[in-house]
Amino acid sequence: MKLTLGFSPCPNDTYIFEAMVHGRIDTEGLEFDYFMADVEDLNHRAFRGLTDITKLSCYAYSFAADNYLILDSGSALGYKNGPLLIAKREMTDAEISVSRIAIPGKYTTANLLFSLAWPDAVSKTEYLFSDIADAVLDDRADAGLIIHETRFTYQGKGLIKLADMGQFWEEMTGMPV
Numbered sequence: 001m002k003l004t005l006g007f008s009p010c011p012n013d014t015y016i017f018e019a020m021v022h023g024r025i026d027t028e029g030l031e032f033d034y035f036m037a038d039v040e041d042l043n044h045r046a047f048r049g050l051t052d053i054t055k056l057s058c059y060a061y062s063f064a065a066d067n068y069l070i071l072d073s074g075s076a077l078g079y080k081n082g083p084l085l086i087a088k089r090e091m092t093d094a095e096i097s098v099s100r101i102a103i104p105g106k107y108t109t110a111n112l113l114f115s116l117a118w119p120d121a122v123s124k125t126e127y128l129f130s131d132i133a134d135a136v137l138d139d140r141a142d143a144g145l146i147i148h149e150t151r152f153t154y155q156g157k158g159l160i161k162l163a164d165m166g167q168f169w170e171e172m173t174g175m176p177v
Contacts, residue, residue: 003052005034006042010148012076013055038128039147040105047107060107082166082177083110084151086159087136087143095142096162097121102141104129109177110145113165116172133157 005021007013014036019025021034032053037045043060045051049067056064083104091099097120103111105126114121127135132144133154143162146154154161166177 001029002031002033004050005032006037006045006051006054007034008039008042008055008148009036016074038105040108040126040129043105043107057105057107057109059109059112063107077176079170079176080166081151082164082169083108083113083145083147084154084161085114085143085145085163085165086133086154087162088159090160091143091162093118099123099142100125100140102127102132102135102144104132104145104147108147110147110165113169113177114145117163117165117168133159 005017007017017034020027021032039055039057042051042055043057043064046054046056046060046064046068053071054068056068061068061070085096085101097118099121101114101121101124103114103124103126105111106124111124125135125141127141127144129147130150132141132146133150135141136144136159137157145165169175169177
């Protein structure tokens, strides 16, 4: 049986799926047509039922749960590794609420967490996750919500952390993100 498989190009996804898609493990007769895409693109493909197996934002799952099941393995949850809100300068909560925010997608868990922390912030623009820091640097956004490996490189571009959305979630719930 051949199944479609979608995952993001972030290192933990490519590591998780590499052996499976390259035939390095016994898949018990299953074959895969795979593709890599941005997480928000994967979310939208899942909403339309275009993939058999897919990476999906935890938040997006609530919109696709009728058609997908969460697998026993493959999730990337943890402490101290959530999305970060970054900017060129310090900002107050009131300033953040009225600022232009670059987000990695409407249905990303990052956007959900940001919306919980700043429910009045409505000026959001979606960007490819890897373009968010540049959107802030180029003044297309006042602040940006970064995910994946950008969490480890933003300081090298002269940007600062305003908030750690993972820490916000952990303090609110005691759960990993």
